[in-house]
Amino acid sequence: MTHRRPILGLAALAALSTLAGCGGPLPRSDAADGGTAPLASAGPGLPAGAATPEQVMLGRELVINRDCGACHGGNVNPASDRWLAGASGEDDFGNIGPFRYWAANLTPDPETGTGRYSARQIFNALRYGLRPGATPDVEITSMVPGQGNHPAAPNYLSPAMPWMAWRFMSDQELWAIAAYLKHGVRPVHNQVRRSESPPDFWASEVTPAKIGTHVMPPFPTAAEEMRAPERAAQLMRGRELAASAACSACHGGGLNPSQEGWLVGMRDTTMDFQIGPFVTRPRNLTPDNATGLGRFSERQIFNALRYGLRPGETPDVDITSSVPGQGNHPANPKYLAPPMPWPAWRHMPDEDLWAIAAYLKQGVRPVRNRVQDSDGPPDFWRGEYTVEKYGAWPAPAFPTARETYKP
Template sequence: MFACSRNRWLIAALLAISGTALAQPSPDPVARGRYLVEAVAACGNCHTPQGPAGNLPGMTLAGGMVFDEKPFRAVSPNITPDPETGIGRWTDAQLIRAIREGKRPDGTTIGPPMPFELYRGLSDTDVAAMVAYLRTVPPVRNAVARSEYRIPLPPAYGPPVESVAAPAEDPVARGRYVAGPLGHCVECHTPMGEGGRRDWSKVGGGGQTFEGPWGVSVARNITPHPEAGIGRWSDAEIIRAITQGVSADGRHLFPPMGYAYYAGASEADLRDLVAYLRSLPPVP
């Protein structure tokens, strides 16, 4: 009798614990989206217009940044929920398709510098969280000029994205996700190959130049090569460079890397990112 009573008690307790666990609220998608947009994804680094003193007040994510390069003169769009000049009339599905596939609601292709090749890997939950947060951003009426492309845009960047799972629970896998779809670090830090596409055989090899008011900056080799890369940097030095823009030797690094945004990245994401960078093949 005692054994049976004890078993019934254990079963009841387990059911109560299970019910409590199932009743726990899921993580707030808006909070997750805010973290992604404002920190690790650094969307404002391109979508918030800037003046001599930095971001223009009251213009967060209102677009208008100009990227004038040989293949294009791209103007970042307004991604606030303004119904006339922003994304206020786009559905969630249309926004997700624009972010991951580079397609507007009318079916036209969005051009570079948006790294769609990487954004296709955004997980379903993360891209939905980003959209949920963008809905909460104060709408800003700001009509921007159309982008001009001197290269043909592809009809599509790949087949429709059906579903993307979250990365595996492994530091390197999570770091690869942070460096790729989320933070798109490898977009700027991987050299260009033939045909205007990244040479993914040299991931993290650096070398791309960026011109701006600061002059010319060159994307660093972020592979663990001991001389050409960051192989001799400590984890703390790598994280300082990402979040504060200070090199291992104390030099201040140049834009366009969004140090102020990356300063808001979580310790866990930064540790995973370092683990991934350590795993890259060294590129001389």
């Protein structure tokens, strides 16, 4: 069984019309009004000079734990022969309404991959969703077409690409991803067909009025509350991660915490997933004691994110191994149902996983919403979550045969 991450698609994009991001609790170099912003800082490396090893390694970590390989090849295994090389052929496509999309070649091949583009063009693709091959190599400071070097007639990436969530990453993180794709991956020559799109290249679907800006709304929104002020920094990091990792794409709430239904789980059958013969349902992630995560400890949530273990069937213990029967890992584990992307998220640093757990327990307002349990095979997906299919944790050492460091 293989599957791609769920995408927002046209219907979901239309439902995001109430977003109005403004302001933000974290120190960023972004403007709060969605208009112009100061220069995006790349830190010590790009765009002015060579990428640093530290920058490339941060980019690698992010590319793995944000599941780029689920669509672009190799899943979460940078040793895979298909690592980030794009769609494997004409038949390797997905659908958004009537339009087909093919995952692009992200390796730095100068003819068929990202070698054709600058690090800034890749940054602009991640922050603003602009197709690099159709966007000049210029600094962009606004999301509004025609302002701050944003093209007046923008050509956006297919909505299958989760840039609408990734834009909430910091400048440093986005530049690091660009650095890794340009300077940490070996080029693979693989010509991928261009994705189909409406005549306006999705411009009518990704307006600021519909999807907000790349700046998080002030904390707390109506869907949030601060129950642990002494842990404010940790909770704000968890909040940023929950938004930029697109938790709400499945669990509800549009694109950021200002949207109604933030993380409350499945509320109708349009939100479920068909995985082979099984129907899986996004759970209520709010800390409601009866129907959400209020029943579980932060450690149980951490173990769900790192090891994929269902918190309701896993003891509240420190687990130190991904091998069943070792290091407190249950001998007969019950794993989370797909498409929960824990095989990618397990590669986040400990502190980020703890931050997400803290935010879900201490920063989100509880909502009573009972979600029916997901269907699944008798082994609770154990036969599917294998090293052969999803790679090992931790990730293989850098560089694999598919990687290199070329400053």
